[in-house]
Amino acid sequence: MIDLRSDTVTKPTEKMLEAMFQAKVGDDVYKEDATINLLEERIADMFGMEQALFFPTGTMANQTAIKLHTQPGDQVICDKDAHIYHYEGGGASFNSGVSCKLVHGDKGMFASGQVIEAINPPDFYHSPLTALVEVENTANRGGGSCWDFEELKKIRAICDQNHLGFHLDGARLWNALIAKNESPKQYGQLFDTISVCLSKGLGCPVGSVLVGKKELMKNAMRIRKILGGGMRQVGYLGAAGLYALDNHVERLKEDHQRAKEIEMALNKLDMVKLVTPVETNIVIFELNQKEDEKTFLNHLQENKIVLSGMGNGKLRIVTHLDYTQEMHERFLEVLSKLSAY
Template identity: 60%
Template structure:
């Protein structure tokens, strides 16, 4: 099976499993798991931020950050495609009592002046108090698009002017770093909090690290407990994340190169209507209006291929650690072989 639905389908490598088995563990609720502590210290230093905390999932880390930045009845600003709005089960309202002001950005990315225009007047008590801005890098529904660092800096300047917090959903942040010229420390100077998912392109089986400034992160342990995220001998999983950060970041370029090759192939096929710009490991494309989606889907299934049908002629392919060179050659041939 060639599974290109998501980079979440990866499995630990043999080297990662061997490293995991060598990890020393303790009770992380007491902060006595040395491997978790090492992962958190590694991430905090890498981003030049005060502290970090290991969470079981990216959604929990994002939801914790939102709760740490806001009070019930307030409002956050994000793009209309944002993961915190679309794919976290309504957690913004359920967990924090906060509403979302949605911005019509470009491929999931928003500009500083859009943020400024979306801020509710603080002295107008009829509207929610704006307290937080959430960016996502790379953007999921935006097809793996990456923020330019100057855009992020400009959003930071607006947040400084208006007294707002700034959180980065970095589910695929190292894909963005690989495709761009900025570093983790550059981002640490911009954001108050950043969530870093370890279980997508980096290939760990689970886990996200939330890293940030002390005045926000001092609430993180309590909020994680409230959300049910306290874990015990979790150092085995944290060890997988530490191994991934130390060994799997540079290889993300291989995923990007394969994605570019797939995108280029799709652009030359007569049954494809359009391919969105491909910057990282996500390819978004549209079938020609005359092509039956079920026919295409059945053809892929017959050839042991899985990708994501997003509806209305829109499809998604995601390259990842377990998508081998041999699979890549075979998949390109399969695409070329489809007859509409």
């Protein structure tokens, strides 16, 4: 089976499993898990941030960040395609009592001028108080698109001028760093909080980390506990994260190259209406007709290939650690034969 639904479908490599089995563990609720402590310290240092905290999921990390930045009744500015709005179960409203002010950006990214327009006047008590700006890099529904760092700097300045928090959902930030040749410390200097995922491009079985300024992060563990995220001997998962940071970051270039080659193959098919320009490991595309979609998906399933439907006629392919060169060549071969349909 060639599974291209998501980069979350990967399984630990043998060497990652070896590192996990050898982990030194303790009770993390007491902050006595040496491996998790090491992982948190390492990622905090990578970003030049003061504190980091391990989470079982990226959603929990994002929800904790929102709670740290806001009070019930506040409003969060984010893109209309943001993960925190579409894919976190309404958690922003349920957990933090906040609403989202949706910005109509391009491929999941918006301009600094749109942020200015979205801020509610703080003295106008009829509207929610704007408290936080949230961005997602890479932007999932934008086809794995990468933010322009200069635009992010402009948004940071607006946040400072208006006393707003600035949070980065960096679930696939590792991909953006490789694609744009940027560094974690650049982002650490810009954002108040950043969540990074270990179980997508880096191939870990579980885990995300939230990093941030000490003043903000002092209540992060309490909120994680409230959300049910207290863990015990979690260092086995922390060891996977440490191994991935050493071995699975640079190889993301392979995922990006294969995604680019898939984009080129799709663009040769008459049944394909358009393909969102590929920057990282996500390929989003549309077919001309619904009838084409049925033919397309049936043909892939016959060849034991699966991918994701995103609704509104859009399909998604995600390359990842377990998608080998042999699988890639097979997939390209299958796509080439679709021109006959």
